[in-house]
Amino acid sequence: MPVTNTLAQPPGGTSKTVIFIGGGPRAAMVLERLAANRAGLFSGRLAVHVVEPHAPGSGRIWRQDQSPLLKLNSRAADVTMFTDDSVECAGPAVAGPSLVQWAAGVVDGSITDVPVPTEELARQLAGLRPETFPTRQLQSMYLEWFFRRTVRALGPQVPVTVHRDHAVEVTAEGNGYLVRLDSGAQLRGDAVVVAVGHTDSVPEPASTRFAGFAARHKLFHTPPAYTNDVDFSALQPGQEAIVSGMGLAFVDLMVLLMEGRGGRFAEAPGGALRYLPSGKEPVLWAGSRRGVPYRSKISAELSGDPPGPPRYLTAGAVAALHEQHGGLDFRQHLWPLLAKDAAFGYYRELFTGHPGRVTLPWSAFVPRFDAVPWYSDERRRLVNQAVPRAADRLEFEELDHPLAGMAFAGPGDMQAAVSTHIREDLRLRDGGANSETLGLFLALLGVYFELGRLVPMDLLTPSSRRQVSGWWHGFFSYVDSGPPASRLREMLALHDAGYLRFLGPALQVDTDEARGLFTASSPQTGHTVAAAALIEARLPPPAVAGSANPLLRTLHESGLGAEEHTGAGPAAAGTGKLLVDSRARLVGADGGTRPGLYAVGPATSGWGGGAFARPNSNAAPFRDSDALARQILTDVAAPASAAADELSRTRLGAAVNLLHSSLA
Structure with a gap:
């Protein structure tokens, strides 16, 4: 049954309706910005519908019914859903507690509008500190509380109805839209926001081949998926499994298959960990493109000069590049600026904090x-002169691929190399002696968000869009969005106990029909591992036509939405993402946009900014959500004739652009 905040229908006059498809944290953030901006932009009646099969606010990824062992890869002090005074946006900031402040309020009784927590969650609330990496269960409580607070902020004059259902189709109906739900119910709205988050997709050809091989030979195989949703019960104690991927999905997998099966970690002399097995664990052989896990989160504090805004990636620099080159190539035009800014943050802390x-x-x-x-060469000579130790010099290619170019005599050398790399990463990042790593972290975070603010996707060449969603996002995640340092210490303990083995970089996974086994190897060792289990430890890639979400498929089939493509003509390749313009409006198959139809989040071609952010960081998710909320309110306030004129203009503009492209 739908649930509402107060009223079934708004009082008096003509009503406008906004429908959110997806009710996770990104949708909740836009909803909060609607509440903050409504009084200044829209005086009429407004109703909101939120279609979300899971609890609104947390959604699928952050839902409470998942393993209590799974944690955020952000500290409690670095998580907020509230727009503060640092955010450069047109709408008003509305103060609110960060995750750690909220937990303190729940404990001291100043925040009372939360359900009575379980004994375990009460313990987590009481023990939460700014440096704590909280569980996803605790985060779900915060996100759901934020959603309820936002509904109250809208007030009884803006009823919010939550439908615990799936949306399966959106169709245009006059100047508005009809949203059909899986239950058969239909919703009519003047604006629709597609915010479905991470979705499943039809397996890619390689995964399909692996699945068929596993079925023929009665092996265990899991395609890319959200790790908590996979049933690993068929993996037997002591069974060897090849794992493709060493990012955050791999960290979750490691937790669920080891500690989740009853094993535990104990302190060993010297601060290391020792793994105490339950006897139910499999043995994991893990590899990836880099062959090493994501870099750990940093526990250091800055010792030198405080960070500032980007110095080289500026509005003036981007404008000059655009005037000179037209479409911007990410690698050629933008990456050198990003790299220099990130290195500036690193060296500022090295020079001023460790002279x-x-x-x-x-x-x-x-x-x-x-x-x-x-x-x-001038930059390299300068750094070589000023920074005597080679280990203190920053080269991004070496940072990105730490094992590249190394030769290994066999699997034993590979084990030693990866273990050494993890220990070195912990030395650099888990302590105060190397705070220059925090300088790099903060500078890279700054340019990641600044790039999205200064460079609309429309300015990038088509091929650059794939570089941004591929290499750039992956590199940023590897350096800045890794697991807590405790997870890397657990990896070392599992390796020492024999339950985790490393395959190496440039991982190649294949099948051996003669033996009926999966195989994996790294060209840097020449050693091949064979196993009766293969786990593809990563989230499914984005997909539109091949999505497991019927809504994304029907948007594509109807032409209301289109897939982003890189390149042109026969060389064009789809990215799997819904194409949106710089205002988050969905671009249709005809190249035009319709007033009131938007999409945000990882399923779209827009800049990825995350679902929440660090306080006082002028974070992109807040800026983008505020801009979108104001766009929605402006669109629903416009008379129907203006909406029709806007639709005609966008379609005419798309036709002109298509004509120019064909003439070129």
């Missing part, structure tokens, strides 16, 4: 660094 490790004062280094391009 004993450099030979020049920061004031002398900066003008010389300003004057040279990132990819230049």
Whole structure:
């Protein structure tokens, strides 16, 4: 049954309706911005419908009914859903507690509008500290509380109806839309926001081949999926399994198959961990493109000068590049600026926080660094002169692929190399002696968000869009969005206990029909592992036509939505993402946009900003959500004739662009 905040229908006059398809944290953030901006932009009656099969606010990924062992990869002090004064947006900021402040309020009784927590969640609330990496269960409580608070902020004059259902189709109906639900119910709205988050997709050809091979030979195989939703019960104790992927999905897998099966970790001498098995664990052989796990989160504090805004990736620099080149190539035009800004943050902390490790004062280094391009011999000579230890010099290609170019005599050498890499990562990031790693983290985070603010996707060349959603997002995640350091210590303990083995970089997975086994190898060892189980430890890639979500498929089939493509003509390739413009409006098959039809989140071609952010960081999710909320209110306030004119203009513009493209 639908649930409402107060009223079934808004009082008096003509009503406008906004429908959110998906009710996770990104939708909740846009909804909060609607509440904050409504009074200044829309004076009429407004109703909101939220279609979400899981609990509104948390959605599928952050829902409460998942393993209590799974954690965020952000500290409690670094998570907020509230727009603060740092956010550069047109709408008003509305203060609210971060996750750690909210937990303190629940414990001291100043925040009372939360369900009575279980004994375990009450313990987590009481023990939460700013540096704690909280469980996803605890985060779900915060997100659901935020959603309820937002509904109250809208007030009884804006009823919010939640439908615990799936949306399966959107069709245009006059100047509005009809949304059909899986239950058969239909909703009519003036605006629709598609915010479905991470969705499943039809397996890619390689996964389909692996699944068929597993079925023929009665093996265990899981395609890319959200790890908590996979049934691993068929994996037997002691069974060897090949794992493709060493990112966050792999971390979840490791937790569920080890500690989740009754094993536990104990402190060992020297601060290391020792794994105490339950006897139910499989043995994991893990590899990936890099062959190493994501870099751990940093526990250091800055010792030197405070960080500032990006120095090289600026509005003026982007405008000059656009004027000179037209469409911007990510690798050629933007990455050198991003790299230089990220390195500036790293070296600022190294020079000002650890002056004993450099030979020049920061004031002398900066003008010389300003004057040279990132990819230049002059920059390398400057750094070599000023930074005596090679280990203190930053080269992004080496950071990205730490095992590249190494030769290994066999699997034993590979085990030692990956273990050494993990220990070195912990030395650099889990302590205060190397706070320059935090300088890099903060600078990279800054340019990640600034890139989305300064460079609309429309400015990028088609091929660059794939680079952004592929390499750039992957590199940022590897450096800045890794697991807590405790997870890497657990990896080492599992490796020492024999339950985790490393396959190496450039992982190649195949099948052996003669033996009826999966195989995996790294070209840097020449060693092949064979096993009766294969786990593809990563989220499914985005998909439109091949989505397991019927809504995305029907948007594509009807032409209301289109897939983003890179390249042109026969060379064009789809990214699997819904194409949106710089205002988050869904682009249709005809190249035009319709007023009131939007899409946000990882299923779209828009800049990915996450579902929540660090306080006081002018974070992109808040800026984008505010802009979208204001766009929605402006669109629903426009008379029907204006909406029709806008639709005609966008279709005419699309036709003109198509004509120009064909003439070119």
